[in-house]
Every structure is written in structure tokens, then in C-alpha cells.
Amino acid sequence: MIEIDIKKKLHGSNGDMDLNISLHIAQNEFLALSGKSGSGKTTFLRVLAGLEEATGKIVVDGTVWLDKNYSLAVQKREIGFVFQDSALFLNMSVEENLLFVKRDKVLVKELLEITELSSLAKRYPKTLSGGQQQRVNLCRAMMNKPKLLLMDEPFSALDPLMRLKLQNEILILHKRFNTTTIMVSHDLSEIYHLSSRMLVLESGTIIEDGKAQNILIQQEQKESISFDGEIVDIRKGKTSYFTVISIGQQLVEVEMSFKEIQLFQVRERVRVKSKAFSLIIEKK
């Protein structure tokens, strides 16, 4: 059981704001933390880790981490942290990175087997791919059997296939060690797949808290589908106008009347919606 009630002034890119989070987390929960950039997600994780100061209270399984005039040192919080980019010790091999946290060779062997990294145990971080490095980071974070595992967009730099692999490994590890976990993520399928509870943060406060399924599906009407994209061009056809919109790796053309076109301009971020179509799913 983790009790959190913290406040902190932030001077972000969107001006000053207050991080103000009050939250209870049950043992073994897998929390997904979502929200726009600059909403305070990373700062929240860093405050939990003890890497940044805040006022308020954090109590973990009866142990006080933060209280008036008291803050438990980061070294003593027994947490695991996976950063957005690799934070491996470059002067140590994969195995040494894990053993540096704790001299427990049995655990190292088990973790490397789960993540299929056993054959890379003697390799140095610079010789590994991004995905391999991030899996080592994950293993290292598990080495002290943390009371709380914090992950700050651990997959953001990885390709979709590698993401899927890492997601599965995280699930296996979560089941194996029952680690209470908070993960920052923007990927909806990832959140849906992994988390038992989802929080949405905006300007430093929680605006949504519930099951991922409920939050994600209620956000849009159930029969509609939408994509976020950017207008790259607006051009004139014979009778009407066309806007060219980039969505992910695709360019899409949408027809518009002269009146509608006045409302948009090139480089604007837009949402493309479709409703009441029967959607077809194809294998890739």
C-alpha cells in the first residue's frame, strides 16, 4: 500500500504550475500514467524516487519516505527506475551492470533468461541495440526487488516489434515479482495491454483515474475512430479543395468546401474523424 500526497511548484515550458497529487496505490497494481508533455509526469516519478524535492507525504508499506522536514534518501527507497533513454553503466558489462546493484548471481541469471539476454551477459552496453539496452535497464531495475518500479516512457525510442517484446517481458516480470509499478506511456495499446489502472495528468493534477478500458473507450464515442495528424498542404481541385494530412507514416487527402478551408491552415495539428463506418481489419 502506497500513500501519496505531494505538492511541488513547477517552472515548466508552459509557465508556472503546481504539481498536486493525492493518490493511494494498492500492492501489485500496475499504473499507467498518461498526459500531455509538460503535465508533470516525469517530475512526479522523480519525486517518488527521491531525485527531486517536494512537500507533502509519501508512505510506502508503513515506511515514511517523505514527511514534514524529512525525506528518505534516494539510496534507501528501494525503487527500480527505467529511464526514457538507456542509463546503463558504460564501463560495465551487462552482467556487471546488474551485479553492481546487488551481488545476486542467481537473480541475474533468472532475469537474463526471462528477457532472453543470457547470451549477451558479457557484452558492453555500447555494443547492444536500443531494444537490448532497454531490456538490460529493466533487468537492472528489478535487481533490488523494488517495492516500487518506476518507468518513464521506457519504449518511446523503440520500434513497434521491439515494443511488443518488451511489453510481454514486463508482464512476465510483473507476474513473477508482484512489483507495484508506475509507467509513463502515451501508447494506448500498451496502456490497455499492461495496466490495471490508468491516471491522466493535466497541469500537475490528476483529471482521470480508473480502469484503462473505461477511460480510453469513453474518451471517444464507441463507434467513431480518430487520428491525430498535421496538415501538410491545402490545394485546389476542380470543384472543391483538398487538404493533405500526414497521419503517422501515411498521407491522407480530405475533401473540403471553400468555407471549411478558411478555418484551417498548413502545419496546423488536426484530428481526422470518421463515424458510422463499419471498420475493416486486415493483417499486415
Added chain:
Amino acid sequence: MNSFTLELAPFLLSFKLATITTIILFMLSVPLAWYLSQTTSRLKPYLEALTALPIVLPPSVLGFYILWTLSQNSVIGAFFYENFDIELVFNFKGLVIASCFYSLPFMVQPLQNGFESLNKNMIEASYISGKTQLQTIIKVALPNIKPALLTALIVTFAHTVGEFGVVLMVGGSIPEETKVASVAIYEFVEVMDYDSAHLYSGIMLLLSFIVLLSVYIFNHHQKFNRVYR
């Protein structure tokens, strides 16, 4: 032409002084450079300016202040003389103290730059793993700044071997005590013994070049073989 003999004492003294100075400065500079690299304190620029002073001050000015501070006319000098019967000027101890001030920036600055270039998350990962600052510096930070570390050690050593003004001010020229190679060369020139001056200078030139060359070769090698083993 054959009338001179090569005395090794000034060279040995130069290298002894440089070795001791480098060791002492390394121990003092690692914590200082680490503090400077990690702090967000308003004191930082003041400390940085203070640390860099020996680069811009004329050695005579630095030497004069050190001489004045260590002599028995000052509180510090008098304290050491009266309580421990230690004199700090015109002997080897004084030279070591003076050299530590003189070469301080050459040790601190490369180390600080090295520490600042480290991935911040890597340092934090070490803290999260339960390691103290000292453990983190020794096991994570220093091994990951090998080129900067080598530069700091070698340049400090070389710079101390090459010092002249401060040494002359604080140590004078006592054979086998404070007469280092650079001072010996000055004296040869003063008495117009150009043959000896040539020989001593040539040796210094060659040694200095070899030292610097080895640093640059190592750093070049590190840059293109970034895989640590």
C-alpha cells in the same frame, strides 16, 4: 664544449615535485570538480573563478602571495613554525604547496568537464541502486571519463614540471632541495653557460612533447574505439 656535466638532481627534483603535486591535487580535485559539476548553487561561478585564477595570474603575483602567506610573518606560517617547528618557505614542502595552487585549474577543469559530460541518468541510476556519492564517483563516474582523467593527470604533471616563476619566488634555488630543472636552466643562462642550458632545455622539450603526445594518442584512440573493455 666538453666542460659541462649533466646533473640529474634538478630533473629528479622536478619529477618528484610533479608526482607528489599530482597525487595531492588529484585527491583534492576529485571532490571539488564533482561538487562543481553537480551543484546548482549560486556560489559556483565564484568557486570556478577562484579555481581558474592561477591560469591568468602572473606566476610572480601568485608566488608573492604564497610566499607571504607561508612565511613566518603571516599567521599561517607562524602557526606552523611555532606549533610544529615546520618552515614552509625556501624548502621542498613550500614548493609542493605552491605547486598545488599553481596547477589546481589544470586538474580541476578537465575533471569537471568530464563529470559534466556524463549522462545524468547514469549517475542517478547509481544512486537509485543504493550507492553513495563516493561509490558512484569511484565505480561509475571516474571509469567513464578516462580521457578527461588522463588529461587532468598528465597535464597537471607536465605543468608542474614546467613551472618556473612560482618555484623561484617560493623556493629559491637550493641544490637538491628547491633547484628544479627550469630554475637550473635559468641559472645556466645567467652565467652564460649556453651549452648546459641547451642540453637541459632540449631534454625538457623532448620530455614535454612525449608526455603530451601520449595523451593525445590515447584520447584519439578512445574516441574511435568507444567500446570499453
